[in-house]
């Protein structure tokens with residue numbers, strides 16, 4: 001691939017406390033739904049790469065899980081993944097919702113960042129600006145600027161209304177080193193269809209369910225087959241794993257009603273992804289303590 005003169009490219013990672021809008025911003029920048037978002041904190045698990053193509057730049061977004069203190073083996077692996085990701089990025093964008101005070105959690109994250117990659121530039125993103133007054137946005141811009149230091153660029157943005165998303169892309173591009181176009185124009189993620197399908201199902205299964213479920217649900221795609229007798233349809237067989245019988249009941253809902261909604265929602269996303277009609281066959285299985293079993297974690301792709 002030939003690279004025009006002055007072309008900039010590089011890897012960017014968004015960090016911030018859970019629920020600060022990192023995944024939603026990733027999606028808004030890339031323009032297609034790739035990172036999983038939900039109103040529950042800490043649902044992002046994979047280092048999904050979204051790729052933003054600009055005329056004179058290519059931004060490769062590495063969507064890291066929220067930094068947090070490890071509680072289980074899964075937590076430790078997540079943190080190892082975060083460290084690995086950080087050692088390799090050109091820019092870190094730290095997210096601060098416009099309506100929330102900067103606190104000890106932010107301090108802790110910034111300390112980690114400065115320790116793990118002391119020379120990597122950090123920019124501030126004041127997110128969710130549609131949810132507060134202009135005055136509040138101004139105040140947060142000042143606070144973030146103070147917090148990150150005078151060298152840091154700080155940009156306000158709303159991923160939901162789309163306001164300033166373009167400016168974010170522009171500022172990020174300007175902070176990247178000159179470099180080649182790593183990916184062709186039509187590639188927006190490196191994730192396989194299979195793991196994107198699993199994420200769509202997991203996202204649907206998590207929608208609106210109570211605390212503690214996020215880290216207790218895992219999804220595997222067992223098989224993708226042509227639908228018998230129809231060439232405009234595929235069959236996707238998937239398993240949703242939970243850790244306890246009680247969680248299975250929550251996921252299924254009364255008489256399986258919730259699971260049917262999960263299936264409908266996930267199927268719509270998968271049909272869009274694959275560009276074909278889909279028959280989705282979902283099963284829920286209890287797999288005790290899968291988070292603590294290294295073999296199981298491996299099978300589930302962690």
Ligand SMILES: Nc1nc2c(ncn2[C@@H]2O[C@H](COP(=O)(O)OP(=O)(O)OP(=O)(O)O)[C@@H](O)[C@H]2O)c(=O)[nH]1
Nearest residue numbers: 019020021022023024038041042044128158159160
């Ligand atoms: N009003 C408003 N809400 C937003 C905006 N961006 C994100 N949100 C909401 O904030 C919540 C969290 O967004 P996510 O993008 O999942 O946050 P995250 O930082 O990736 O969260 P983790 O995966 O837990 O680290 C969701 O309910 C979003 O809909 C925004 O620009 N405006």
